[in-house]
Amino acid sequence: MRTTVELIGADTGGTGGLELSLVVPVFNEEESVGPLIARVQEAMAGYAGRWELILVDDGSTDATLTAARSAIGREGLELRIVAMQRNFGQTAAMQAGITEARGRLIATLDGDLQNDPKDIPAMVAELERRELDLLVGWRKNRQDGLVLRKIPSWIANRLIGRITGVRLHDYGCSLKIYRGSVIKQVRLMGEMHRFIPAWVANVVPSSRIGEMPVTHHARQHGVSKYGISRTFRVILDLLSVLFFMKFKARPGHFFGSLGLGIGALSALILFYLFIDKFILGNDIGTRPLFLVGIMLFLSSVQMITTGILAEMLARVYFKDDSSLSYVVREIYSRDQQNP
Known part of the structure; x- marks a missing residue:
């Protein structure tokens, strides 16, 4: 415009x-x-x-x-x-x-x-x-x-x-x-x-x-x-x-890498708690580490899905890269028309 x-x-x-x-x-x-x-x-x-x-x-x-x-x-x-x-x-x-x-x-x-x-x-x-x-x-x-x-x-x-x-x-x-x-x-x-x-x-x-x-x-x-x-x-x-x-062209790699890293940490925590519960017989239901492991798992899923959405948006962006972030009202020059 x-x-x-x-x-x-x-x-x-x-x-x-x-x-x-x-x-x-x-x-x-x-x-x-x-x-x-x-x-x-x-x-x-x-x-x-x-x-x-x-x-x-x-x-x-x-x-x-x-x-x-x-x-x-x-x-x-x-x-x-x-x-x-x-x-x-x-x-x-x-x-x-x-x-x-x-x-x-x-x-x-x-x-x-x-x-x-x-x-x-x-x-x-x-x-x-x-x-x-x-x-x-x-x-x-x-x-x-x-x-x-x-x-x-x-x-x-x-x-x-x-x-x-x-x-x-x-x-x-x-x-x-x-x-x-x-x-x-x-x-x-x-x-x-x-x-x-x-x-x-x-x-x-x-x-x-x-x-x-x-x-x-x-x-x-x-x-x-x-x-x-x-x-x-x-x-x-x-x-x-x-x-x-x-x-820019592969945002899924950024968010996916974060998600996989957080997911790996979550898997280690939950595996440790699994051994502690079913092999050593300890109660883990009230332990803060259990809540941390669950939250990290959910964060991992969220990061990976965010990466997928970002990939979809990137493809839309590259299809239409012509939108402008500004609006010019008028351009004045020597050849300007008289209003």
Whole structure:
């Protein structure tokens, strides 16, 4: 469900000669969006290929959308604005922008002016030189608070690298360059944008994922949307990522393995109690261990049946993998129709 406010004949199919699409999700960044557009245009002034800027307004409640629309039609700027129906979160906004992107390469960055657009041309050249499918920015000299941003990020990066096997210094940097044909094979859900390298590693070898030091600026306007609580959300999301990476197509193996393990423990307990009752002649009816054995048996059955149901749901999912987790209200561009 979306309304596309573009003239018939506008270039909406294929790449249309576009070399690079810049996707920037924004939410309540009315003070930053104007300078952001100006910085992007300045940074890309010497870029040889044709490029576009896609701003995704994630249901802002301030004047972000109005400020962004005022830049449409600016000379030398191919700008499209994707206005979400409400706030769906950064991951959904990023997915909406990637879906609308028409470039052979796609760059993503934050809208708070902390990422520097001047790094993009160098990153594009580095991605091509190293023949990568994803190049991740590394904020080697972060300009954030130690407690609220650096420590949670440090913990998250090491947890993600250890569990996913994709070793990067900075998973959380939004400044990334992708090959469009690769990132469009990845479907972002929930709040999983920080795990994009792990998702991409499900599509291409991890050897085609690299990183490069980039400039990082302190936030100039507004307030950060992140804090120390993000670390706990990362841990929960990481468990989901691990499950999807290893068991997305075979969830029955995950639940079935748990069920068989619990069932084996239950069998050992009940076998011990069987010997204790019928060979040694002891009363087991009031023993807590008997109740534990019965509960473990029931848990085992429940896990195995859950695995069977999960397998059935997985097959339905793979038959229809086209549903979206967001709704676009309008798309504004230079070729916009007059209301």
